[in-house]
Amino acid sequence: MTTDGNGAGVGGSADAPTPAGPVGARGGRRAAPTLRQVAAAAGVSRATASRVINGGHLVSDQARAAVEAAIAELGFVPHPVARSLATRxxxxxxxxxxxxxxRLLGDPFFGHIINGLSLSLEAADxxxxxxxxxxxxxxDRAVRYLxxxxxxxAVVTSHxxxxxxxxxxxxxGLPCAFQGRPLGVDSAxxxxxxNVAGARRAAEHLIASGRRRIGTVAGPADMAAGIDRLTGWREALTAAGLPVDAVEHGDxxxxxxxxxxxxxxxxxxxLDAVFLANDLMASGALGVLAASGRRVPEDVAVFGYDDLGLAATTTPPLSTVVNPVERMAARAGAMIADLLAxxxxxxxxxxxxxxLVLRASA
Incomplete structure:
Protein backbone atom coordinates (compact mmCIF):
# COMPACT_ATOMS: atom_id res chain seq x y z
CA MET A 1 0.00 0.00 0.00
CA THR A 2 1.10 3.56 -0.62
CA THR A 3 -0.28 6.68 1.00
CA ASP A 4 -0.75 10.15 -0.39
CA GLY A 5 0.33 13.30 1.40
CA ASN A 6 -2.98 13.44 3.24
CA GLY A 7 -2.57 9.96 4.68
CA ALA A 8 -5.31 8.41 2.56
CA GLY A 9 -4.81 4.76 1.70
CA VAL A 10 -4.58 4.14 -2.03
CA GLY A 11 -5.85 1.21 -3.98
CA GLY A 12 -3.02 0.67 -6.45
CA SER A 13 0.73 0.65 -6.42
CA ALA A 14 2.22 4.03 -7.31
CA ASP A 15 5.41 2.46 -8.64
CA ALA A 16 5.37 -1.31 -9.12
CA PRO A 17 3.82 -2.80 -12.28
CA THR A 18 1.04 -5.36 -12.07
CA PRO A 19 1.28 -8.63 -13.97
CA ALA A 20 -1.45 -7.43 -16.33
CA GLY A 21 0.39 -4.35 -17.56
CA PRO A 22 -0.29 -3.24 -21.15
CA VAL A 23 2.04 -4.10 -24.02
CA GLY A 24 4.32 -1.36 -25.33
CA ALA A 25 4.85 -0.33 -28.97
CA ARG A 26 7.92 -2.60 -29.37
CA GLY A 27 6.11 -5.63 -28.05
CA GLY A 28 7.60 -5.40 -24.55
CA ARG A 29 5.47 -5.04 -21.46
CA ARG A 30 5.49 -1.46 -20.20
CA ALA A 31 4.92 -0.49 -16.57
CA ALA A 32 1.32 -0.53 -15.44
CA PRO A 33 -0.35 2.86 -14.98
CA THR A 34 -0.11 4.18 -11.44
CA LEU A 35 -2.58 5.84 -9.13
CA ARG A 36 -0.66 9.08 -9.62
CA GLN A 37 -1.22 8.89 -13.36
CA VAL A 38 -4.92 8.16 -12.88
CA ALA A 39 -5.27 11.17 -10.60
CA ALA A 40 -3.38 13.40 -13.05
CA ALA A 41 -5.48 12.27 -16.00
CA ALA A 42 -8.68 12.86 -14.03
CA GLY A 43 -7.53 16.23 -12.73
CA VAL A 44 -8.08 15.24 -9.07
CA SER A 45 -5.89 14.58 -6.03
CA ARG A 46 -4.47 11.13 -5.33
CA ALA A 47 -6.68 10.97 -2.22
CA THR A 48 -9.82 11.52 -4.31
CA ALA A 49 -8.73 8.93 -6.89
CA SER A 50 -8.05 6.48 -4.06
CA ARG A 51 -11.52 6.97 -2.59
CA VAL A 52 -13.15 6.26 -5.95
CA ILE A 53 -11.05 3.13 -6.47
CA ASN A 54 -11.70 1.83 -2.96
CA GLY A 55 -15.43 2.59 -2.94
CA GLY A 56 -15.15 5.52 -0.53
CA HIS A 57 -17.76 8.18 0.02
CA LEU A 58 -17.63 11.99 -0.04
CA VAL A 59 -16.65 12.15 -3.70
CA SER A 60 -18.59 14.35 -6.12
CA ASP A 61 -20.30 12.73 -9.10
CA GLN A 62 -18.12 14.82 -11.43
CA ALA A 63 -14.88 13.67 -9.77
CA ARG A 64 -16.04 10.05 -9.70
CA ALA A 65 -16.87 10.12 -13.41
CA ALA A 66 -13.50 11.69 -14.24
CA VAL A 67 -11.60 9.04 -12.27
CA GLU A 68 -13.59 6.18 -13.80
CA ALA A 69 -12.91 7.57 -17.28
CA ALA A 70 -9.18 7.84 -16.53
CA ILE A 71 -9.13 4.25 -15.22
CA ALA A 72 -10.75 3.01 -18.45
CA GLU A 73 -8.48 5.09 -20.67
CA LEU A 74 -5.24 4.07 -18.94
CA GLY A 75 -6.20 0.47 -18.26
CA PHE A 76 -5.48 0.87 -14.56
CA VAL A 77 -5.78 -2.35 -12.52
CA PRO A 78 -5.59 -2.00 -8.70
CA HIS A 79 -2.89 -4.19 -7.22
CA PRO A 80 -4.77 -6.82 -5.19
CA VAL A 81 -2.34 -6.81 -2.26
CA ALA A 82 -2.23 -3.03 -2.17
CA ARG A 83 -6.00 -2.86 -2.25
CA SER A 84 -6.37 -5.28 0.65
CA LEU A 85 -3.88 -3.27 2.67
CA ALA A 86 -5.65 -0.04 1.78
CA THR A 87 -8.93 -1.26 3.20
CA ARG A 88 -7.47 -2.89 6.32
CA ARG A 103 2.62 15.73 33.54
CA LEU A 104 -0.03 13.38 32.22
CA LEU A 105 -1.07 12.23 35.70
CA GLY A 106 -0.75 15.56 37.51
CA ASP A 107 -2.45 17.99 35.14
CA PRO A 108 -6.27 17.90 34.84
CA PHE A 109 -5.89 19.22 31.29
CA PHE A 110 -5.04 15.74 30.03
CA GLY A 111 -7.92 14.05 31.85
CA HIS A 112 -10.35 16.37 30.11
CA ILE A 113 -8.75 15.61 26.73
CA ILE A 114 -9.06 11.86 27.32
CA ASN A 115 -12.72 12.21 28.28
CA GLY A 116 -13.68 14.45 25.36
CA LEU A 117 -11.80 12.47 22.73
CA SER A 118 -12.86 9.01 23.90
CA LEU A 119 -16.55 9.97 23.90
CA SER A 120 -16.24 11.51 20.43
CA LEU A 121 -14.49 8.46 18.99
CA GLU A 122 -16.97 6.12 20.66
CA ALA A 123 -19.77 7.88 18.81
CA ALA A 124 -17.90 7.09 15.55
CA ASP A 125 -17.38 3.45 16.60
CA ASP A 140 11.35 6.73 17.69
CA ARG A 141 9.48 3.85 19.29
CA ALA A 142 6.19 5.76 19.21
CA VAL A 143 6.62 6.72 15.54
CA ARG A 144 7.29 3.08 14.64
CA TYR A 145 4.17 1.99 16.48
CA LEU A 146 1.95 4.69 15.01
CA ALA A 154 -3.88 9.95 15.59
CA VAL A 155 -4.92 12.99 17.59
CA VAL A 156 -1.85 14.76 18.94
CA THR A 157 -1.81 17.23 21.83
CA SER A 158 0.77 19.26 23.81
CA HIS A 159 3.06 20.47 21.04
CA GLY A 173 0.99 9.87 5.72
CA LEU A 174 -0.80 8.87 8.93
CA PRO A 175 -4.13 10.74 9.17
CA CYS A 176 -3.63 13.26 11.99
CA ALA A 177 -5.67 15.89 13.78
CA PHE A 178 -4.21 18.19 16.41
CA GLN A 179 -5.67 19.46 19.65
CA GLY A 180 -4.06 22.87 19.94
CA ARG A 181 -2.12 24.74 17.28
CA PRO A 182 0.81 22.55 16.19
CA LEU A 183 4.24 24.05 15.73
CA GLY A 184 6.64 23.02 13.01
CA VAL A 185 4.08 21.55 10.59
CA ASP A 186 1.81 23.05 7.97
CA SER A 187 -1.58 21.61 8.91
CA ALA A 188 -5.05 23.13 9.17
CA ASN A 195 -5.51 31.92 23.44
CA VAL A 196 -4.50 35.41 22.36
CA ALA A 197 -8.00 36.81 22.88
CA GLY A 198 -8.44 34.98 26.19
CA ALA A 199 -5.25 36.38 27.68
CA ARG A 200 -5.99 39.84 26.30
CA ARG A 201 -9.45 39.86 27.90
CA ALA A 202 -8.04 38.74 31.25
CA ALA A 203 -5.46 41.54 31.20
CA GLU A 204 -8.09 44.06 30.07
CA HIS A 205 -10.25 43.07 33.05
CA LEU A 206 -7.34 43.69 35.40
CA ILE A 207 -6.71 47.08 33.81
CA ALA A 208 -10.39 48.02 33.99
CA SER A 209 -10.40 47.17 37.71
CA GLY A 210 -7.66 49.75 38.32
CA ARG A 211 -4.51 47.62 38.28
CA ARG A 212 -1.51 49.38 36.79
CA ARG A 213 1.51 47.19 37.55
CA ILE A 214 0.55 43.87 36.02
CA GLY A 215 3.01 41.01 35.66
CA THR A 216 2.65 37.64 34.00
CA VAL A 217 3.94 34.10 34.32
CA ALA A 218 3.82 32.85 30.74
CA GLY A 219 3.83 29.22 29.70
CA PRO A 220 6.79 27.53 28.01
CA ALA A 221 8.19 29.60 25.15
CA ASP A 222 8.28 26.53 22.88
CA MET A 223 4.53 25.85 23.09
CA ALA A 224 1.78 27.62 21.16
CA ALA A 225 -0.37 28.21 24.26
CA GLY A 226 2.58 29.81 26.07
CA ILE A 227 3.40 32.01 23.07
CA ASP A 228 -0.17 33.08 22.34
CA ARG A 229 -1.20 33.85 25.93
CA LEU A 230 1.89 36.00 26.39
CA THR A 231 1.02 37.82 23.16
CA GLY A 232 -2.52 38.58 24.37
CA TRP A 233 -1.25 39.93 27.71
CA ARG A 234 1.23 42.18 25.93
CA GLU A 235 -1.40 43.48 23.51
CA ALA A 236 -3.69 44.58 26.34
CA LEU A 237 -0.96 46.30 28.36
CA THR A 238 0.56 47.99 25.33
CA ALA A 239 -2.83 49.35 24.26
CA ALA A 240 -3.27 50.79 27.77
CA GLY A 241 0.21 52.36 27.78
CA LEU A 242 1.42 50.10 30.63
CA PRO A 243 4.89 48.51 30.91
CA VAL A 244 5.36 44.92 29.69
CA ASP A 245 8.66 44.14 31.42
CA ALA A 246 7.33 41.99 34.28
CA VAL A 247 7.52 38.57 32.59
CA GLU A 248 8.64 35.17 33.82
CA HIS A 249 8.12 31.76 32.23
CA GLY A 250 6.81 28.64 33.94
CA ASP A 251 6.20 25.05 32.87
CA LEU A 271 3.13 44.38 41.27
CA ASP A 272 -0.57 44.80 41.97
CA ALA A 273 -1.77 42.00 39.62
CA VAL A 274 -0.45 38.82 38.02
CA PHE A 275 -1.83 36.93 35.03
CA LEU A 276 -0.67 33.31 34.89
CA ALA A 277 -0.93 31.15 31.78
CA ASN A 278 -2.70 28.29 33.56
CA ASP A 279 -4.51 27.57 36.81
CA LEU A 280 -1.89 25.18 38.19
CA MET A 281 0.71 27.95 38.11
CA ALA A 282 -1.85 30.42 39.49
CA SER A 283 -2.51 28.14 42.47
CA GLY A 284 1.22 28.15 43.17
CA ALA A 285 1.17 31.96 42.99
CA LEU A 286 -1.55 32.14 45.64
CA GLY A 287 0.68 30.25 48.07
CA VAL A 288 3.65 32.53 47.40
CA LEU A 289 1.59 35.68 47.85
CA ALA A 290 0.07 34.42 51.12
CA ALA A 291 3.53 33.50 52.44
CA SER A 292 4.82 36.99 51.62
CA GLY A 293 1.94 38.68 53.46
CA ARG A 294 0.26 40.00 50.33
CA ARG A 295 -3.54 39.78 50.32
CA VAL A 296 -5.44 38.53 47.26
CA PRO A 297 -7.09 40.48 45.70
CA GLU A 298 -6.63 43.56 47.94
CA ASP A 299 -2.86 43.83 47.38
CA VAL A 300 -2.37 41.66 44.30
CA ALA A 301 -5.07 40.40 41.97
CA VAL A 302 -4.48 36.96 40.42
CA PHE A 303 -5.90 35.68 37.12
CA GLY A 304 -5.42 32.17 35.74
CA TYR A 305 -6.30 30.22 32.60
CA ASP A 306 -8.17 26.90 32.07
CA ASP A 307 -11.11 26.59 34.51
CA LEU A 308 -10.84 22.80 34.62
CA GLY A 309 -12.01 22.41 38.23
CA LEU A 310 -9.03 23.57 40.28
CA ALA A 311 -9.86 27.30 39.99
CA ALA A 312 -13.08 26.98 41.98
CA THR A 313 -11.33 25.20 44.89
CA THR A 314 -8.40 27.54 45.67
CA THR A 315 -8.32 30.14 48.45
CA PRO A 316 -9.53 32.55 47.28
CA PRO A 317 -11.23 31.02 44.20
CA LEU A 318 -9.47 31.98 40.98
CA SER A 319 -10.71 34.24 38.25
CA THR A 320 -9.72 32.48 35.07
CA VAL A 321 -10.22 32.05 31.33
CA VAL A 322 -12.24 29.06 30.16
CA ASN A 323 -10.21 26.59 28.14
CA PRO A 324 -12.88 24.31 26.56
CA VAL A 325 -10.58 21.29 26.46
CA GLU A 326 -13.26 18.61 26.25
CA ARG A 327 -15.03 20.39 23.40
CA MET A 328 -11.74 20.83 21.56
CA ALA A 329 -10.85 17.17 21.99
CA ALA A 330 -14.31 16.13 20.81
CA ARG A 331 -13.99 18.30 17.69
CA ALA A 332 -10.52 16.85 17.00
CA GLY A 333 -12.06 13.39 17.31
CA ALA A 334 -14.75 14.33 14.80
CA MET A 335 -12.02 15.63 12.46
CA ILE A 336 -10.08 12.38 12.51
CA ALA A 337 -13.24 10.28 12.16
CA ASP A 338 -14.15 12.30 9.07
CA LEU A 339 -10.68 11.82 7.58
CA LEU A 340 -10.89 8.08 8.14
CA ALA A 341 -14.29 8.02 6.46
CA LEU A 356 -13.80 34.82 31.38
CA VAL A 357 -15.01 33.40 34.70
CA LEU A 358 -14.71 35.99 37.47
CA ARG A 359 -14.15 34.87 41.04
CA ALA A 360 -12.72 36.37 44.22
CA SER A 361 -9.03 36.47 43.21
CA ALA A 362 -9.64 39.29 40.70
Whole structure:
Protein backbone atom coordinates (compact mmCIF):
# COMPACT_ATOMS: atom_id res chain seq x y z
CA MET A 1 0.00 0.00 0.00
CA THR A 2 1.10 3.56 -0.62
CA THR A 3 -0.28 6.68 1.00
CA ASP A 4 -0.75 10.15 -0.39
CA GLY A 5 0.33 13.30 1.40
CA ASN A 6 -2.98 13.44 3.24
CA GLY A 7 -2.57 9.96 4.68
CA ALA A 8 -5.31 8.41 2.56
CA GLY A 9 -4.81 4.76 1.70
CA VAL A 10 -4.58 4.14 -2.03
CA GLY A 11 -5.85 1.21 -3.98
CA GLY A 12 -3.02 0.67 -6.45
CA SER A 13 0.73 0.65 -6.42
CA ALA A 14 2.22 4.03 -7.31
CA ASP A 15 5.41 2.46 -8.64
CA ALA A 16 5.37 -1.31 -9.12
CA PRO A 17 3.82 -2.80 -12.28
CA THR A 18 1.04 -5.36 -12.07
CA PRO A 19 1.28 -8.63 -13.97
CA ALA A 20 -1.45 -7.43 -16.33
CA GLY A 21 0.39 -4.35 -17.56
CA PRO A 22 -0.29 -3.24 -21.15
CA VAL A 23 2.04 -4.10 -24.02
CA GLY A 24 4.32 -1.36 -25.33
CA ALA A 25 4.85 -0.33 -28.97
CA ARG A 26 7.92 -2.60 -29.37
CA GLY A 27 6.11 -5.63 -28.05
CA GLY A 28 7.60 -5.40 -24.55
CA ARG A 29 5.47 -5.04 -21.46
CA ARG A 30 5.49 -1.46 -20.20
CA ALA A 31 4.92 -0.49 -16.57
CA ALA A 32 1.32 -0.53 -15.44
CA PRO A 33 -0.35 2.86 -14.98
CA THR A 34 -0.11 4.18 -11.44
CA LEU A 35 -2.58 5.84 -9.13
CA ARG A 36 -0.66 9.08 -9.62
CA GLN A 37 -1.22 8.89 -13.36
CA VAL A 38 -4.92 8.16 -12.88
CA ALA A 39 -5.27 11.17 -10.60
CA ALA A 40 -3.38 13.40 -13.05
CA ALA A 41 -5.48 12.27 -16.00
CA ALA A 42 -8.68 12.86 -14.03
CA GLY A 43 -7.53 16.23 -12.73
CA VAL A 44 -8.08 15.24 -9.07
CA SER A 45 -5.89 14.58 -6.03
CA ARG A 46 -4.47 11.13 -5.33
CA ALA A 47 -6.68 10.97 -2.22
CA THR A 48 -9.82 11.52 -4.31
CA ALA A 49 -8.73 8.93 -6.89
CA SER A 50 -8.05 6.48 -4.06
CA ARG A 51 -11.52 6.97 -2.59
CA VAL A 52 -13.15 6.26 -5.95
CA ILE A 53 -11.05 3.13 -6.47
CA ASN A 54 -11.70 1.83 -2.96
CA GLY A 55 -15.43 2.59 -2.94
CA GLY A 56 -15.15 5.52 -0.53
CA HIS A 57 -17.76 8.18 0.02
CA LEU A 58 -17.63 11.99 -0.04
CA VAL A 59 -16.65 12.15 -3.70
CA SER A 60 -18.59 14.35 -6.12
CA ASP A 61 -20.30 12.73 -9.10
CA GLN A 62 -18.12 14.82 -11.43
CA ALA A 63 -14.88 13.67 -9.77
CA ARG A 64 -16.04 10.05 -9.70
CA ALA A 65 -16.87 10.12 -13.41
CA ALA A 66 -13.50 11.69 -14.24
CA VAL A 67 -11.60 9.04 -12.27
CA GLU A 68 -13.59 6.18 -13.80
CA ALA A 69 -12.91 7.57 -17.28
CA ALA A 70 -9.18 7.84 -16.53
CA ILE A 71 -9.13 4.25 -15.22
CA ALA A 72 -10.75 3.01 -18.45
CA GLU A 73 -8.48 5.09 -20.67
CA LEU A 74 -5.24 4.07 -18.94
CA GLY A 75 -6.20 0.47 -18.26
CA PHE A 76 -5.48 0.87 -14.56
CA VAL A 77 -5.78 -2.35 -12.52
CA PRO A 78 -5.59 -2.00 -8.70
CA HIS A 79 -2.89 -4.19 -7.22
CA PRO A 80 -4.77 -6.82 -5.19
CA VAL A 81 -2.34 -6.81 -2.26
CA ALA A 82 -2.23 -3.03 -2.17
CA ARG A 83 -6.00 -2.86 -2.25
CA SER A 84 -6.37 -5.28 0.65
CA LEU A 85 -3.88 -3.27 2.67
CA ALA A 86 -5.65 -0.04 1.78
CA THR A 87 -8.93 -1.26 3.20
CA ARG A 88 -7.47 -2.89 6.32
CA UNK A 89 -8.65 -1.04 9.41
CA UNK A 90 -7.92 -1.35 13.10
CA UNK A 91 -10.86 0.93 14.04
CA UNK A 92 -8.60 2.60 16.60
CA UNK A 93 -7.18 6.11 16.93
CA UNK A 94 -4.19 7.06 19.07
CA UNK A 95 -4.23 9.97 21.48
CA UNK A 96 -0.57 10.99 21.37
CA UNK A 97 0.77 12.87 24.40
CA UNK A 98 4.44 13.86 24.09
CA UNK A 99 4.91 14.57 27.80
CA UNK A 100 6.44 12.70 30.76
CA UNK A 101 4.13 10.58 32.90
CA UNK A 102 4.09 13.04 35.78
CA ARG A 103 2.62 15.73 33.54
CA LEU A 104 -0.03 13.38 32.22
CA LEU A 105 -1.07 12.23 35.70
CA GLY A 106 -0.75 15.56 37.51
CA ASP A 107 -2.45 17.99 35.14
CA PRO A 108 -6.27 17.90 34.84
CA PHE A 109 -5.89 19.22 31.29
CA PHE A 110 -5.04 15.74 30.03
CA GLY A 111 -7.92 14.05 31.85
CA HIS A 112 -10.35 16.37 30.11
CA ILE A 113 -8.75 15.61 26.73
CA ILE A 114 -9.06 11.86 27.32
CA ASN A 115 -12.72 12.21 28.28
CA GLY A 116 -13.68 14.45 25.36
CA LEU A 117 -11.80 12.47 22.73
CA SER A 118 -12.86 9.01 23.90
CA LEU A 119 -16.55 9.97 23.90
CA SER A 120 -16.24 11.51 20.43
CA LEU A 121 -14.49 8.46 18.99
CA GLU A 122 -16.97 6.12 20.66
CA ALA A 123 -19.77 7.88 18.81
CA ALA A 124 -17.90 7.09 15.55
CA ASP A 125 -17.38 3.45 16.60
CA UNK A 126 -13.64 3.99 17.04
CA UNK A 127 -11.44 2.96 19.96
CA UNK A 128 -9.03 5.41 21.59
CA UNK A 129 -5.50 4.16 22.33
CA UNK A 130 -3.32 6.29 24.63
CA UNK A 131 0.30 6.70 23.49
CA UNK A 132 2.58 8.57 25.90
CA UNK A 133 5.76 9.69 24.15
CA UNK A 134 8.76 10.22 26.38
CA UNK A 135 11.70 12.35 25.24
CA UNK A 136 14.60 10.76 23.40
CA UNK A 137 14.32 7.21 22.10
CA UNK A 138 10.68 7.06 23.17
CA UNK A 139 9.78 9.18 20.15
CA ASP A 140 11.35 6.73 17.69
CA ARG A 141 9.48 3.85 19.29
CA ALA A 142 6.19 5.76 19.21
CA VAL A 143 6.62 6.72 15.54
CA ARG A 144 7.29 3.08 14.64
CA TYR A 145 4.17 1.99 16.48
CA LEU A 146 1.95 4.69 15.01
CA UNK A 147 3.09 4.31 11.41
CA UNK A 148 3.08 0.51 11.01
CA UNK A 149 -0.62 -0.18 10.92
CA UNK A 150 -1.32 -0.43 14.66
CA UNK A 151 -3.80 2.49 14.47
CA UNK A 152 -5.79 4.14 11.70
CA UNK A 153 -4.98 7.71 12.74
CA ALA A 154 -3.88 9.95 15.59
CA VAL A 155 -4.92 12.99 17.59
CA VAL A 156 -1.85 14.76 18.94
CA THR A 157 -1.81 17.23 21.83
CA SER A 158 0.77 19.26 23.81
CA HIS A 159 3.06 20.47 21.04
CA UNK A 160 6.65 21.68 21.48
CA UNK A 161 8.52 23.69 18.85
CA UNK A 162 11.68 21.57 18.74
CA UNK A 163 9.78 18.27 18.88
CA UNK A 164 9.92 16.54 15.47
CA UNK A 165 7.06 14.16 16.32
CA UNK A 166 4.33 16.15 14.54
CA UNK A 167 6.41 16.52 11.38
CA UNK A 168 7.33 12.85 11.32
CA UNK A 169 3.73 11.73 11.71
CA UNK A 170 2.44 14.08 9.02
CA UNK A 171 5.22 13.08 6.61
CA UNK A 172 4.46 9.40 7.21
CA GLY A 173 0.99 9.87 5.72
CA LEU A 174 -0.80 8.87 8.93
CA PRO A 175 -4.13 10.74 9.17
CA CYS A 176 -3.63 13.26 11.99
CA ALA A 177 -5.67 15.89 13.78
CA PHE A 178 -4.21 18.19 16.41
CA GLN A 179 -5.67 19.46 19.65
CA GLY A 180 -4.06 22.87 19.94
CA ARG A 181 -2.12 24.74 17.28
CA PRO A 182 0.81 22.55 16.19
CA LEU A 183 4.24 24.05 15.73
CA GLY A 184 6.64 23.02 13.01
CA VAL A 185 4.08 21.55 10.59
CA ASP A 186 1.81 23.05 7.97
CA SER A 187 -1.58 21.61 8.91
CA ALA A 188 -5.05 23.13 9.17
CA UNK A 189 -6.43 19.98 10.83
CA UNK A 190 -6.45 21.33 14.36
CA UNK A 191 -8.80 22.64 17.01
CA UNK A 192 -7.79 25.34 19.46
CA UNK A 193 -9.17 28.04 21.69
CA UNK A 194 -8.39 31.69 20.97
CA ASN A 195 -5.51 31.92 23.44
CA VAL A 196 -4.50 35.41 22.36
CA ALA A 197 -8.00 36.81 22.88
CA GLY A 198 -8.44 34.98 26.19
CA ALA A 199 -5.25 36.38 27.68
CA ARG A 200 -5.99 39.84 26.30
CA ARG A 201 -9.45 39.86 27.90
CA ALA A 202 -8.04 38.74 31.25
CA ALA A 203 -5.46 41.54 31.20
CA GLU A 204 -8.09 44.06 30.07
CA HIS A 205 -10.25 43.07 33.05
CA LEU A 206 -7.34 43.69 35.40
CA ILE A 207 -6.71 47.08 33.81
CA ALA A 208 -10.39 48.02 33.99
CA SER A 209 -10.40 47.17 37.71
CA GLY A 210 -7.66 49.75 38.32
CA ARG A 211 -4.51 47.62 38.28
CA ARG A 212 -1.51 49.38 36.79
CA ARG A 213 1.51 47.19 37.55
CA ILE A 214 0.55 43.87 36.02
CA GLY A 215 3.01 41.01 35.66
CA THR A 216 2.65 37.64 34.00
CA VAL A 217 3.94 34.10 34.32
CA ALA A 218 3.82 32.85 30.74
CA GLY A 219 3.83 29.22 29.70
CA PRO A 220 6.79 27.53 28.01
CA ALA A 221 8.19 29.60 25.15
CA ASP A 222 8.28 26.53 22.88
CA MET A 223 4.53 25.85 23.09
CA ALA A 224 1.78 27.62 21.16
CA ALA A 225 -0.37 28.21 24.26
CA GLY A 226 2.58 29.81 26.07
CA ILE A 227 3.40 32.01 23.07
CA ASP A 228 -0.17 33.08 22.34
CA ARG A 229 -1.20 33.85 25.93
CA LEU A 230 1.89 36.00 26.39
CA THR A 231 1.02 37.82 23.16
CA GLY A 232 -2.52 38.58 24.37
CA TRP A 233 -1.25 39.93 27.71
CA ARG A 234 1.23 42.18 25.93
CA GLU A 235 -1.40 43.48 23.51
CA ALA A 236 -3.69 44.58 26.34
CA LEU A 237 -0.96 46.30 28.36
CA THR A 238 0.56 47.99 25.33
CA ALA A 239 -2.83 49.35 24.26
CA ALA A 240 -3.27 50.79 27.77
CA GLY A 241 0.21 52.36 27.78
CA LEU A 242 1.42 50.10 30.63
CA PRO A 243 4.89 48.51 30.91
CA VAL A 244 5.36 44.92 29.69
CA ASP A 245 8.66 44.14 31.42
CA ALA A 246 7.33 41.99 34.28
CA VAL A 247 7.52 38.57 32.59
CA GLU A 248 8.64 35.17 33.82
CA HIS A 249 8.12 31.76 32.23
CA GLY A 250 6.81 28.64 33.94
CA ASP A 251 6.20 25.05 32.87
CA UNK A 252 2.43 24.79 33.52
CA UNK A 253 3.01 23.01 36.88
CA UNK A 254 2.34 24.17 40.45
CA UNK A 255 6.06 24.00 41.26
CA UNK A 256 6.94 25.90 38.11
CA UNK A 257 4.40 28.62 38.87
CA UNK A 258 5.62 28.92 42.45
CA UNK A 259 9.24 29.41 41.40
CA UNK A 260 8.30 31.84 38.60
CA UNK A 261 6.19 34.06 40.88
CA UNK A 262 8.98 34.15 43.46
CA UNK A 263 11.36 35.39 40.76
CA UNK A 264 8.76 37.87 39.51
CA UNK A 265 8.18 39.40 42.95
CA UNK A 266 11.92 39.69 43.62
CA UNK A 267 12.32 41.67 40.40
CA UNK A 268 9.07 43.61 40.65
CA UNK A 269 7.90 43.91 44.26
CA UNK A 270 5.44 46.66 43.27
CA LEU A 271 3.13 44.38 41.27
CA ASP A 272 -0.57 44.80 41.97
CA ALA A 273 -1.77 42.00 39.62
CA VAL A 274 -0.45 38.82 38.02
CA PHE A 275 -1.83 36.93 35.03
CA LEU A 276 -0.67 33.31 34.89
CA ALA A 277 -0.93 31.15 31.78
CA ASN A 278 -2.70 28.29 33.56
CA ASP A 279 -4.51 27.57 36.81
CA LEU A 280 -1.89 25.18 38.19
CA MET A 281 0.71 27.95 38.11
CA ALA A 282 -1.85 30.42 39.49
CA SER A 283 -2.51 28.14 42.47
CA GLY A 284 1.22 28.15 43.17
CA ALA A 285 1.17 31.96 42.99
CA LEU A 286 -1.55 32.14 45.64
CA GLY A 287 0.68 30.25 48.07
CA VAL A 288 3.65 32.53 47.40
CA LEU A 289 1.59 35.68 47.85
CA ALA A 290 0.07 34.42 51.12
CA ALA A 291 3.53 33.50 52.44
CA SER A 292 4.82 36.99 51.62
CA GLY A 293 1.94 38.68 53.46
CA ARG A 294 0.26 40.00 50.33
CA ARG A 295 -3.54 39.78 50.32
CA VAL A 296 -5.44 38.53 47.26
CA PRO A 297 -7.09 40.48 45.70
CA GLU A 298 -6.63 43.56 47.94
CA ASP A 299 -2.86 43.83 47.38
CA VAL A 300 -2.37 41.66 44.30
CA ALA A 301 -5.07 40.40 41.97
CA VAL A 302 -4.48 36.96 40.42
CA PHE A 303 -5.90 35.68 37.12
CA GLY A 304 -5.42 32.17 35.74
CA TYR A 305 -6.30 30.22 32.60
CA ASP A 306 -8.17 26.90 32.07
CA ASP A 307 -11.11 26.59 34.51
CA LEU A 308 -10.84 22.80 34.62
CA GLY A 309 -12.01 22.41 38.23
CA LEU A 310 -9.03 23.57 40.28
CA ALA A 311 -9.86 27.30 39.99
CA ALA A 312 -13.08 26.98 41.98
CA THR A 313 -11.33 25.20 44.89
CA THR A 314 -8.40 27.54 45.67
CA THR A 315 -8.32 30.14 48.45
CA PRO A 316 -9.53 32.55 47.28
CA PRO A 317 -11.23 31.02 44.20
CA LEU A 318 -9.47 31.98 40.98
CA SER A 319 -10.71 34.24 38.25
CA THR A 320 -9.72 32.48 35.07
CA VAL A 321 -10.22 32.05 31.33
CA VAL A 322 -12.24 29.06 30.16
CA ASN A 323 -10.21 26.59 28.14
CA PRO A 324 -12.88 24.31 26.56
CA VAL A 325 -10.58 21.29 26.46
CA GLU A 326 -13.26 18.61 26.25
CA ARG A 327 -15.03 20.39 23.40
CA MET A 328 -11.74 20.83 21.56
CA ALA A 329 -10.85 17.17 21.99
CA ALA A 330 -14.31 16.13 20.81
CA ARG A 331 -13.99 18.30 17.69
CA ALA A 332 -10.52 16.85 17.00
CA GLY A 333 -12.06 13.39 17.31
CA ALA A 334 -14.75 14.33 14.80
CA MET A 335 -12.02 15.63 12.46
CA ILE A 336 -10.08 12.38 12.51
CA ALA A 337 -13.24 10.28 12.16
CA ASP A 338 -14.15 12.30 9.07
CA LEU A 339 -10.68 11.82 7.58
CA LEU A 340 -10.89 8.08 8.14
CA ALA A 341 -14.29 8.02 6.46
CA UNK A 342 -12.77 9.58 3.34
CA UNK A 343 -13.33 13.26 4.02
CA UNK A 344 -10.99 15.94 2.76
CA UNK A 345 -8.54 17.50 5.25
CA UNK A 346 -9.73 20.72 6.85
CA UNK A 347 -8.99 23.86 4.89
CA UNK A 348 -9.11 25.99 8.04
CA UNK A 349 -8.62 25.26 11.75
CA UNK A 350 -11.49 25.33 14.26
CA UNK A 351 -10.96 28.10 16.83
CA UNK A 352 -13.26 28.24 19.86
CA UNK A 353 -13.98 31.51 21.65
CA UNK A 354 -12.42 32.31 25.02
CA UNK A 355 -14.62 33.39 27.96
CA LEU A 356 -13.80 34.82 31.38
CA VAL A 357 -15.01 33.40 34.70
CA LEU A 358 -14.71 35.99 37.47
CA ARG A 359 -14.15 34.87 41.04
CA ALA A 360 -12.72 36.37 44.22
CA SER A 361 -9.03 36.47 43.21
CA ALA A 362 -9.64 39.29 40.70
Missing amino acids: RTDSVALVVPEPNE LQMVLVVVRPGSGQ TTGKVDG HREDSLNRRLVES CYVDTD FTVAGGTAAVQRLLRRHPD GGEPSSAPVILDAE
